[in-house]
Amino acid sequence: MTLQLVLVSGLSGSGKSVALKLLEDLGYFCIDNLPATLLADTVKLLEAQGQPRLAISVDIRSAQSLPALPACLADLKARGLDVRLLFLEAKHEALLKRFSETRRRHPLSTLHGDLTVAECITLEREILAEVADLAHRVDTSDLSANALRAWVRQFLALDQSRLTVIFQSFGFKHGLPLDADFVFDARCLPNPYYDPVLRPFSGRDRPVIDFLAAEPAVGRMYHDIETFLEHWLPSFDRDNRSYVTVAIGCTGGQHRSVYLAERLAGRFRGERQVLLRHREQDGEHR
Known part of the structure; x- marks a missing residue:
């Protein structure tokens, strides 16, 4: 053994x-x-x-x-x-x-x-x-x-022989994550927080998912991040890197960043080893 x-x-x-x-x-x-x-x-x-x-x-x-x-x-x-x-x-x-x-x-x-x-x-x-x-x-x-x-x-x-891609949502108001290799800022996207009906939910809940999925700007940002990672992740494979952390932030780390992290993790999970983390929901700010 x-x-x-x-x-x-x-x-x-x-x-x-x-x-x-x-x-x-x-x-x-x-x-x-x-x-x-x-x-x-x-x-x-x-x-x-x-x-x-x-x-x-x-x-x-x-x-x-x-x-x-x-x-x-x-x-x-x-x-x-x-x-x-x-x-x-x-x-x-x-x-x-x-x-x-x-x-x-x-x-x-x-x-x-x-x-x-x-x-x-x-x-x-x-x-x-x-x-x-x-x-x-x-x-x-x-x-x-x-x-x-x-x-x-x-x-x-984790399987140590494969590159692990970590998708992590976070809130800018609590600071940047120290462990991020790439940081994408979703604060420019429409914010469900300002809808009293959507505010109690997170980016993992159907009402917020439906709201953000219907916004063209959200779709464009998702596509841009997806294309960026498709292009550059093979370079990390060739460099024998073990981990790449992709951090996506919004103001509070509850809605937009969570939605994008969930969607991107689902997109790449079929072809790569993926971890999904929601810092503010997993941590002390929840």
Whole structure:
């Protein structure tokens, strides 16, 4: 049996402990804060012991070993192991709030005692940028713990040999998603919010679907995004990318963006591996 390795990385306070606890509950052998330089030997040892599923947290607490991580990942994949890298992040303000509420010290503060928490967060983001570029990124700024667990479960179910296209709706009033590769702005489209009858519904409900489907401008935007993705997704295949996140935003993330994300996910699901996420409906703003 091929060992499945899930590496969990990301910013301090972004939810790594929630993800690792879920993986432990799912039967993964979990190790927290392993230096990247010990990764290959640790995997080899546990593979020899017959461990089928392994989850390891590699993050800023072992910062000096992080430059070794990309080469180590490439070597493990070359051995035929099922290697998955999950990177959790959050907006600056969200992380500041979490550290304030928990009164925890930032891990970098032990190495750089003269830095504020805000400065530690900025430095950590810079140090981990290369790791984030290799991973499936999840912005947890507006996610509840339950939503994060659900998204991690989706991640585990993916076929790593195929490009995954993630369609994500969001509301601009809550900020841009950090994990987006492409962002499309649907705020110029007719807004069901201004119809008192349609306002309580979402873009997944029939009344809003019928309203937006009847608007020519909505159809043109859908067609433009569809054509853009048809043209450019093969380039990501050739570049051996594992994930592409297409974010579609409207004002509140409830109607227009949800409708377009649902419709685009349905269009591409037959030919590609697709994930569908609605940030504001899955998260803390619902």
